[in-house]
Amino acid sequence: MAIAMTLLTLALLPFAAALAIAQLHGAPRAVHSGIAGGASAAGLALLASLAAPALGGDVPFVRWDWVPSLGLDLTLMVDPLGWMFGLLILGIGLLVVIFAHSYLYENEDTGRFFASLMLFQGAMLGIVIAGNVLLLLVFWELTSLASFLLIGFWQHKAEARQGARMALAVTGGGGLALIGGMVLLGLIAGSFDLQAILARGDMVRASPLYPLMLGLILLGCFTKSAQFPFHFWLPHAMAAPTPVSVYLHSATMVKAGVFLLARLWPVLAGTELYTVTVTTVGLVTMLLGATVALFRHDLKSILAYSTISQLGMLVMLLGFSLEAAALAAVLHILNHAAFKAALFMSAGIVEHETGTRDIRRLGGLAKAMPVTAGIATLAAASMAGLPPFGGFISKELMLYQTPKLALAGLPWLLPVLATLGATFSVAYSLRFAAHLFAGRPREAGPFARAHDPSPAMWAAPALLTTLAVLLGLVPMLLAAPLVSAVTGAVTGSAPPEVELGLWHGVNLALILSMLAVAGGAVLLSRHAGLLSLWERASLPDAKRMFEITLRLADARVRKALVATHTPSLQRMLLASFAIMILLVIDGALTGGGVLTGTRPGLPANLPAVAAWALLIAATLAVVLESHNRLRALVYVSVIGLVVSLAFAVLSAPDLALTQISVEAVTVLLMLLALNLLPKKPPVISSRMRKTRDAAIAIVGGVLVGGIAWAMLTRDPGPSIAAFHLANAKPGGGGTNVVNVILVDFRAYDTLGEIIVLGIAGLGIFALLETAGTGASGARLRAWRADMPHSPERHPMMLVAASRIILPLTLAVGIYLFLRGHNQPGGGFIAALVVAIAFLVQYLAAGFDWSDARKPFGEHNLIGWGVLVAMATGLGAMALGSPFLTSWFDYFSLPLIGKFELASAMLFDTGVFLTVLGAVMLALAQLSHVATRAARAAEEAEGAP
Amino acid sequence: MSGPASFAELLAAALIVLGAGFALVGSWGLVRLPSLMERLHGPTKASTLGMGAMLVASVVWFQLGEGEWTTHELLISVFLFVTAPISANMIAKVHLHRLRTGEASGGASEPAGPAGSPAPPPGSADWATHEAPHQGTPGDFAGD
Amino acid sequence: MSLADHLPILPVAIPALAAPFALLVMRRRRALAVGIAFFACLAQLAVAMLLMERVSGGTILAYALGAWPAPFGIVLVADRLAALMLVLTAVLALIVLTHAVVTRADRKGWHFHPLFQFQLMGLNGAFLTGDLFNLFVFFEVLLIASYGLMLHGQGPARLKAGVQYVVVNLVGSALFLIALGMLYALTGTLNMADMGLRVRDIAPEDQGLLRIAALLLASVFALKAAVVPLHLWLPRTYAAATPAVAALFAIMTKVGVYSLIRVVPQVFGEGAGAAAWAPAPWLLPAALVSACVGFAGVLTARSLAEQAAYAVIGSTGTLLIAVAGWSGASLGAGLYYLVHSTLAGAALFLVADIAARRRGSFGDAASPGPAFAGRGVAALMFMAGAIATTGLPPLSGFIGKLLILQSVAALPNWGWAWSVILGTTFIGVIGFARAGSAVFWKTAEGSHAPPAPDTRLDLVAPALALACLAVLSAGAGIATAYADAAAAQVLAPADSAAAVLTEGPR
Amino acid sequence: MSYEFLVASAIGVLVAGGIFLALRARTFQVVLGLTLISYAVNLFLFASGRLVLNRPPIWDKAVSEYTDPLPQALVLTAIVITFGMTAFVVILALRSFLETGSDHVDGDRVPCDAQDGLADGLADGEGTEP
Amino acid sequence: MTMSVLEGALAFGFAALGFALAMNLWRLVKGPGVTDRILALDTMVINTIGLIVLSGIAGGSGTAFEAALLLAMVGFVGTVAYAKFLLRGDIIE
Amino acid sequence: MIRRLLPHPGLSALLVMMWMVMVNDLTFGTLFLALVVGVAVPLFTAPWWPGRPKVRFLPACRYAALVLWDIVIANFQVAAIILFKPTRDLRPAWLTVPLELSSPEAITVFAGTISLTPGTVSADVSACGEYLLVHALHAPDPAAEIAKVKARYEARLKEIFP
Numbered sequence A: 001m002a003i004a005m006t007l008l009t010l011a012l013l014p015f016a017a018a019l020a021i022a023q024l025h026g027a028p029r030a031v032h033s034g035i036a037g038g039a040s041a042a043g044l045a046l047l048a049s050l051a052a053p054a055l056g057g058d059v060p061f062v063r064w065d066w067v068p069s070l071g072l073d074l075t076l077m078v079d080p081l082g083w084m085f086g087l088l089i090l091g092i093g094l095l096v097v098i099f100a101h102s103y104l105y106e107n108e109d110t111g112r113f114f115a116s117l118m119l120f121q122g123a124m125l126g127i128v129i130a131g132n133v134l135l136l137l138v139f140w141e142l143t144s145l146a147s148f149l150l151i152g153f154w155q156h157k158a159e160a161r162q163g164a165r166m167a168l169a170v171t172g173g174g175g176l177a178l179i180g181g182m183v184l185l186g187l188i189a190g191s192f193d194l195q196a197i198l199a200r201g202d203m204v205r206a207s208p209l210y211p212l213m214l215g216l217i218l219l220g221c222f223t224k225s226a227q228f229p230f231h232f233w234l235p236h237a238m239a240a241p242t243p244v245s246v247y248l249h250s251a252t253m254v255k256a257g258v259f260l261l262a263r264l265w266p267v268l269a270g271t272e273l274y275t276v277t278v279t280t281v282g283l284v285t286m287l288l289g290a291t292v293a294l295f296r297h298d299l300k301s302i303l304a305y306s307t308i309s310q311l312g313m314l315v316m317l318l319g320f321s322l323e324a325a326a327l328a329a330v331l332h333i334l335n336h337a338a339f340k341a342a343l344f345m346s347a348g349i350v351e352h353e354t355g356t357r358d359i360r361r362l363g364g365l366a367k368a369m370p371v372t373a374g375i376a377t378l379a380a381a382s383m384a385g386l387p388p389f390g391g392f393i394s395k396e397l398m399l400y401q402t403p404k405l406a407l408a409g410l411p412w413l414l415p416v417l418a419t420l421g422a423t424f425s426v427a428y429s430l431r432f433a434a435h436l437f438a439g440r441p442r443e444a445g446p447f448a449r450a451h452d453p454s455p456a457m458w459a460a461p462a463l464l465t466t467l468a469v470l471l472g473l474v475p476m477l478l479a480a481p482l483v484s485a486v487t488g489a490v491t492g493s494a495p496p497e498v499e500l501g502l503w504h505g506v507n508l509a510l511i512l513s514m515l516a517v518a519g520g521a522v523l524l525s526r527h528a529g530l531l532s533l534w535e536r537a538s539l540p541d542a543k544r545m546f547e548i549t550l551r552l553a554d555a556r557v558r559k560a561l562v563a564t565h566t567p568s569l570q571r572m573l574l575a576s577f578a579i580m581i582l583l584v585i586d587g588a589l590t591g592g593g594v595l596t597g598t599r600p601g602l603p604a605n606l607p608a609v610a611a612w613a614l615l616i617a618a619t620l621a622v623v624l625e626s627h628n629r630l631r632a633l634v635y636v637s638v639i640g641l642v643v644s645l646a647f648a649v650l651s652a653p654d655l656a657l658t659q660i661s662v663e664a665v666t667v668l669l670m671l672l673a674l675n676l677l678p679k680k681p682p683v684i685s686s687r688m689r690k691t692r693d694a695a696i697a698i699v700g701g702v703l704v705g706g707i708a709w710a711m712l713t714r715d716p717g718p719s720i721a722a723f724h725l726a727n728a729k730p731g732g733g734g735t736n737v738v739n740v741i742l743v744d745f746r747a748y749d750t751l752g753e754i755i756v757l758g759i760a761g762l763g764i765f766a767l768l769e770t771a772g773t774g775a776s777g778a779r780l781r782a783w784r785a786d787m788p789h790s791p792e793r794h795p796m797m798l799v800a801a802s803r804i805i806l807p808l809t810l811a812v813g814i815y816l817f818l819r820g821h822n823q824p825g826g827g828f829i830a831a832l833v834v835a836i837a838f839l840v841q842y843l844a845a846g847f848d849w850s851d852a853r854k855p856f857g858e859h860n861l862i863g864w865g866v867l868v869a870m871a872t873g874l875g876a877m878a879l880g881s882p883f884l885t886s887w888f889d890y891f892s893l894p895l896i897g898k899f900e901l902a903s904a905m906l907f908d909t910g911v912f913l914t915v916l917g918a919v920m921l922a923l924a925q926l927s928h929v930a931t932r933a934a935r936a937a938e939e940a941e942g943a944p
Numbered sequence B: 001m002s003g004p005a006s007f008a009e010l011l012a013a014a015l016i017v018l019g020a021g022f023a024l025v026g027s028w029g030l031v032r033l034p035s036l037m038e039r040l041h042g043p044t045k046a047s048t049l050g051m052g053a054m055l056v057a058s059v060v061w062f063q064l065g066e067g068e069w070t071t072h073e074l075l076i077s078v079f080l081f082v083t084a085p086i087s088a089n090m091i092a093k094v095h096l097h098r099l100r101t102g103e104a105s106g107g108a109s110e111p112a113g114p115a116g117s118p119a120p121p122p123g124s125a126d127w128a129t130h131e132a133p134h135q136g137t138p139g140d141f142a143g144d
Numbered sequence C: 001m002s003l004a005d006h007l008p009i010l011p012v013a014i015p016a017l018a019a020p021f022a023l024l025v026m027r028r029r030r031a032l033a034v035g036i037a038f039f040a041c042l043a044q045l046a047v048a049m050l051l052m053e054r055v056s057g058g059t060i061l062a063y064a065l066g067a068w069p070a071p072f073g074i075v076l077v078a079d080r081l082a083a084l085m086l087v088l089t090a091v092l093a094l095i096v097l098t099h100a101v102v103t104r105a106d107r108k109g110w111h112f113h114p115l116f117q118f119q120l121m122g123l124n125g126a127f128l129t130g131d132l133f134n135l136f137v138f139f140e141v142l143l144i145a146s147y148g149l150m151l152h153g154q155g156p157a158r159l160k161a162g163v164q165y166v167v168v169n170l171v172g173s174a175l176f177l178i179a180l181g182m183l184y185a186l187t188g189t190l191n192m193a194d195m196g197l198r199v200r201d202i203a204p205e206d207q208g209l210l211r212i213a214a215l216l217l218a219s220v221f222a223l224k225a226a227v228v229p230l231h232l233w234l235p236r237t238y239a240a241a242t243p244a245v246a247a248l249f250a251i252m253t254k255v256g257v258y259s260l261i262r263v264v265p266q267v268f269g270e271g272a273g274a275a276a277w278a279p280a281p282w283l284l285p286a287a288l289v290s291a292c293v294g295f296a297g298v299l300t301a302r303s304l305a306e307q308a309a310y311a312v313i314g315s316t317g318t319l320l321i322a323v324a325g326w327s328g329a330s331l332g333a334g335l336y337y338l339v340h341s342t343l344a345g346a347a348l349f350l351v352a353d354i355a356a357r358r359r360g361s362f363g364d365a366a367s368p369g370p371a372f373a374g375r376g377v378a379a380l381m382f383m384a385g386a387i388a389t390t391g392l393p394p395l396s397g398f399i400g401k402l403l404i405l406q407s408v409a410a411l412p413n414w415g416w417a418w419s420v421i422l423g424t425t426f427i428g429v430i431g432f433a434r435a436g437s438a439v440f441w442k443t444a445e446g447s448h449a450p451p452a453p454d455t456r457l458d459l460v461a462p463a464l465a466l467a468c469l470a471v472l473s474a475g476a477g478i479a480t481a482y483a484d485a486a487a488a489q490v491l492a493p494a495d496s497a498a499a500v501l502t503e504g505p506r
Numbered sequence D: 001m002s003y004e005f006l007v008a009s010a011i012g013v014l015v016a017g018g019i020f021l022a023l024r025a026r027t028f029q030v031v032l033g034l035t036l037i038s039y040a041v042n043l044f045l046f047a048s049g050r051l052v053l054n055r056p057p058i059w060d061k062a063v064s065e066y067t068d069p070l071p072q073a074l075v076l077t078a079i080v081i082t083f084g085m086t087a088f089v090v091i092l093a094l095r096s097f098l099e100t101g102s103d104h105v106d107g108d109r110v111p112c113d114a115q116d117g118l119a120d121g122l123a124d125g126e127g128t129e130p
Numbered sequence E: 001m002t003m004s005v006l007e008g009a010l011a012f013g014f015a016a017l018g019f020a021l022a023m024n025l026w027r028l029v030k031g032p033g034v035t036d037r038i039l040a041l042d043t044m045v046i047n048t049i050g051l052i053v054l055s056g057i058a059g060g061s062g063t064a065f066e067a068a069l070l071l072a073m074v075g076f077v078g079t080v081a082y083a084k085f086l087l088r089g090d091i092i093e
Numbered sequence F: 001m002i003r004r005l006l007p008h009p010g011l012s013a014l015l016v017m018m019w020m021v022m023v024n025d026l027t028f029g030t031l032f033l034a035l036v037v038g039v040a041v042p043l044f045t046a047p048w049w050p051g052r053p054k055v056r057f058l059p060a061c062r063y064a065a066l067v068l069w070d071i072v073i074a075n076f077q078v079a080a081i082i083l084f085k086p087t088r089d090l091r092p093a094w095l096t097v098p099l100e101l102s103s104p105e106a107i108t109v110f111a112g113t114i115s116l117t118p119g120t121v122s123a124d125v126s127a128c129g130e131y132l133l134v135h136a137l138h139a140p141d142p143a144a145e146i147a148k149v150k151a152r153y154e155a156r157l158k159e160i161f162p
Ligand code: NA
Pocket: A654, A736, A738, A739, A820, A821, A823, A824, A825, A826, A827
């Protein structure tokens, strides 16, 4: 339990610190750095408390469920490998915090900085103590995100933003490959638990998916660890504040890839594919990084390329799949962390004090800043692999291993190339120290400002350099037990005996090492000439290529996207129709069956054929004369008429009534709209387009017509309608089965339907209420009728007739409403009839005059209609029945006789009110819209 | 078939033939008469005697054939009688309007029939279609 | 019947009452209308959670409206999936409503609150119904309400986009009716559970028709889900809508997905002869292309809202990759991802609005603008939204994508699915990083900071959305267990049929 | 000729006309197209109950055979919904025309495309070494 | 089987109305003016009412009556609306 | 009170009759409902019918019968014209009928009558309401035609609408 709490605290501490810092965003710098440093120190203490079990083989371990179905558990464990990395992350983290406290200026956003730093620390720590590979992935991607924030900390600088984006793209992208690889790994191994996976190395390597999985995982590792050809992001990440560079590029971020290679060593390593790939990539990276580093001028850039080179070496060592090589890698990880962090900090101090990082402008700084010079020079010597520093030991171990592997069948290739890499390492390391601190100052300006910083700033690099030195002097004391335990953890076997020392006698490694030092010295002495040679060679700039690729991709994709996604309704509909046609054809071809069924047809009489001809002709006329809009509208009315007739003849009186009344309202609506639209706009479709559309239209028509034919010529099976027919009267209290379905069996549909109408009314109101304002209002006021008007507004005969038509039609509406339950009619039709009655009134006598006399508001009709319909449903609930359960009974009164009362009538009243309100609202709003716009403008003018 | 039924049948049949005949004649008039104002006379037949006869046939048939009184068919006639003149009036107004504006603009948006264009009424006022009615004139109770 | 027995109707009844009440009081007492709206949303959330609690054990609640037994009347069916969608809708509604009220978006036009409640009613109704025609009706309710909301505030871009949105959906509705007509003609029923039983008896010579109906119906749902190439309506519609509305619309495409999940296994499952799983072969390719197109849009979008709109397409595509597996595991993964992607999409639209509200004339264009008030917080929120949408850890998108990757690994085309899921994530990361750094990091030269916004409360709603995502991530164990159970229930239509088709009260 | 043929062919012709018009470039024609399609759809849905003469679904003691009432109820609902939608789209089209001065369905370039010009400002002058 | 008188009359009626509709169609398409087309539509509505009445008689059911009644009302509204449109543009002022 | 309850008694009577005819059912219940409708609807629609023309009931009935008879006769006459008279023999004419009626209702009934009887169509009223423009399908003698309609219909209408 104590272990569990320790592990949990360890994992959460950095995040808690990040949160706390973010919360105290406005507090002084010291608070931020204090929290960060305190958290790091506390983490170190916790880690120290775990040292004994972790290194002793009794791995502290804890597991909680998170997403069991995924295999993603919160498993934390600190094995030697994790412990060592944790030490680096927290230790160097603490030093970075101390350094950054002095490095950052007071006016900078230290809250954001330290919060991001702690977030990063937490993510990094998570990677190394995760005991579940999916959990590891979580932290892995989190480091990419946190580093994005850190690299982009100076967001006002273009290079910072670019560098951050590039780092995110490369490492985050690699992380995605890693996700694929890790999931595959888990699926192959049958578990996502790290320890379980590590125990199943043979099984994994035997899987046919091993190469794919390996490729994906290596992609993740290589991108993170800046291996060729993904190395280019790293130098550009130097746009970050120096403490960030220290942290990310000495001990943490870039080491994550190396860590993962080490972590998965028992599962991945050992195959030829693995060995060749990893070794080659590491070797190439090492050479490339070392070479480029020699010719950079920015201090941090030099260090960045050196980091690439050193990472290449580590990757190469792990690629060997040999225990001794792994040991060398482990040791070098420690060395590199120490000297590289010290060097980055030194570079930061130099920049901080001189205002530049350009090595060409600096020189002779040893006089002005002796402490810094001492620190940096010692660290550079370790980097160069000079004795008696730590770097020497690990480099020699590396060179010792190189002959054991024959690349491309050539046993000498690896030693030679590795030595070459070492030579360049020596050269750039020496250059860093020599050009910076020795000689005379090259420019006066920076030199004049230069002086050693306060101890607070150099303490951290000093400590690190001391470590780097001690790692060379007393390796057995300082490193051997740790290296032994970690190597055991890496290889998954017993910890090996470790013999670390500066002197192993004269062997090949020593010779190669000497050669490298000598060669490095030569290279440095010829540096000026080599530099001019280098600068003349035009080498591909990976970053530039990355940017160009991205830019090109963006341009191409954007172009394609814009081309295909222009907001074209024609295209949308074309796509829709084409897809539907395809699907219908697919269904028809693969589904089987016959077109014509066996149901006998109903012989049609002459008027049926005539009406059919009318419909066909009218449809053709609409299509052919659609640009003559009024005429097209007349033809549409004809179609509506024929459809109504069809319903009337084919035993659907309710449908006929509905269609007829809807038709009338639709015509009114269209005419109202048409008034403000062009009446005969020019035709703009090309002939080609028309032909294409016609082809699609015909195919679509034939298909739907064919389906209708197939359907109509088949006998229906048993239908639920039999129940409706049988129960309409006894159960629903009405003889008009259609109406009983509407207000009882499927009243819920009807409720939805009236709400649709109500919403349409509201939407139309919302649309038109603002028509008088803005561009629309201006256009309406400027609108001139495009056809001559008769001056007479209200024809006398029409007005006089409307006075009697209104009451007569209302009576018909009431009649249709009351009888709807038993005969054709009902609330909806009645509402339309009543609406038509009022519309005739509006037509004849004008809107204002008629509307002023109307005792109801359309909004209220809609609102109350829905409420009444709802109340009918809820009433049933109050009586203990389901929503919308109907009730009816027969009563009898003297004189009047027997009559029926039914809850369905109340529901129908709701339908009536809503429909009336919606229809009236739509048409009333649309009418005299131009007049209203003018009136609104007048009022607006008159108001101020 | 029994006696009354066959009488009803005969009566209904006669009325149907009469009604449908007038409807046909009306539509035939629509086709053959020379201009809009003449054609406007056609539908009046269909909507008055044509419909009337068929509706009476329906009343007769349901009463004598099926034994139930159905009177509501007559209501259709009432509606037709109220609305048909208004429809005709409105179409005629459109004709007059288009005739006048066509003449004014020189183009023939509506051909005049054999009767030509109507002369303006005696006095100062024009036909209502061409002139906004003055205060106190019939159609003016409403509106404005 | 006690009130508890009426639970399934309440998600529809509450907004259906709230909307007219809000309408009736809106003109004079706005505050009251807002109060009604909030109360209704809270009540819906409470009811949805209660329902979820009731069905989480595996019970399927069937509510026979009008006491007419299924299949003769309309039944509401509340199972795990329905309850999940209801909770999601209610949560989203609360977030969006908060944003609309806080930013006063609800005052930019007429009838926001009634339309909003009607929209919720349509959504809830669609999720609850067990009847295919009723599904059509509620589709229409939610569509017409969405037209109103989409046009809320108006302006030329919105109106132009609105015409296209409406027309495309009208065509979709027409096709829905054709498919419905065919299905009724063939099966004689409208109840989905009953239809699932009756398709077994369809004669071989009629199965071609059934297959056509299945494909047409699926394509209607695909249109709503904005599956490529039926997605063309979405980018402009969503980008043009008021951001609060666009955030609500994040669930609209999910209605299409929901319907596919609901209808295909139940009606066109194993027993459907030639129509069995008919849409399946079309779905995976379409889903893959959708994910690619959507994230290509994310990469190249020129405004944050446009980016969010394309992200909706992309994540729907990703979601359908899972759905196209039609296995318990993949459907469960899909359901988890559905919840996640809805909230993530909403969060993106809301964050885009924060930027737009504060950058003055620069709006939410994905290009440098002025340094504005609250930029840091907005940047963080954008980053969180982007992380969620692309599927990076630690937010739920990552878990969702891992679930999908794992669940489709057993399918024959897993290579394609994996490549697309991982590849689109990569593209998305780049796209969001670019847009985000341009808007939240880079400052346009010579641009002056616009006046601070009238309220800082506009940060609340996106924060809420992101908090929901965090909860969804932290509680992923429970959530995925529920999603898996819901998927299993969906894929066992016989159980649902047994629950729905028992004799009703009459 | 049977009623079935008349109805089926009418549906086909209406659909064809509707599709053609819906693919035109102006809102009014598109609305006309949608109207034609909705006629066809209503007829189609109605036809799912098959065609029956003189058997309206009005319950009567003396009658035992009726046409299928359910499709009629569905069509009724569909007509009403279609009407609401048509009204909305007509007014939306008009309103859009008034606001933008164009009744082309595809309209002018919208803001999010107009921002293409801003695209160059999107990234930080990428491709140049800082 | 011989045709009864009524059936004969109905057959004549249907045929007459069918021809009438066809003639209306001719006028509708031919025009020449939009006025003629509106008139043709108006006549068509009346002939359709006749058809519905006749089919009511033929089918022996009275349910077609409401359709005819409504058509009589609505046909008028349509004609007036078209006319008002041509006269004034704005049909509801 | 009665006047307030029955703003248009004639209309109420018409509605009651119409209701009975429409419902097609001669029972007390129906009559009761008819009376309710007959009172309620005119009350509701009264605001839209501002004037209150007096109508004499009996002459109105006689007038209706006369018009019905004329419609039947004229239908046959006009059918003969349409069917058998060649277009060249047709003498269409515009008739300007001076009006003695003044209330819009009366003029409308007069114009309606002229339109309903085949052969003549009322086309327009003068802006001041003094003349009625009538189109005749075949009017070799326009003056006689004008005199006929004035004598046969307008004179009677003057009695009905005093
Ligand atoms: Na009804």
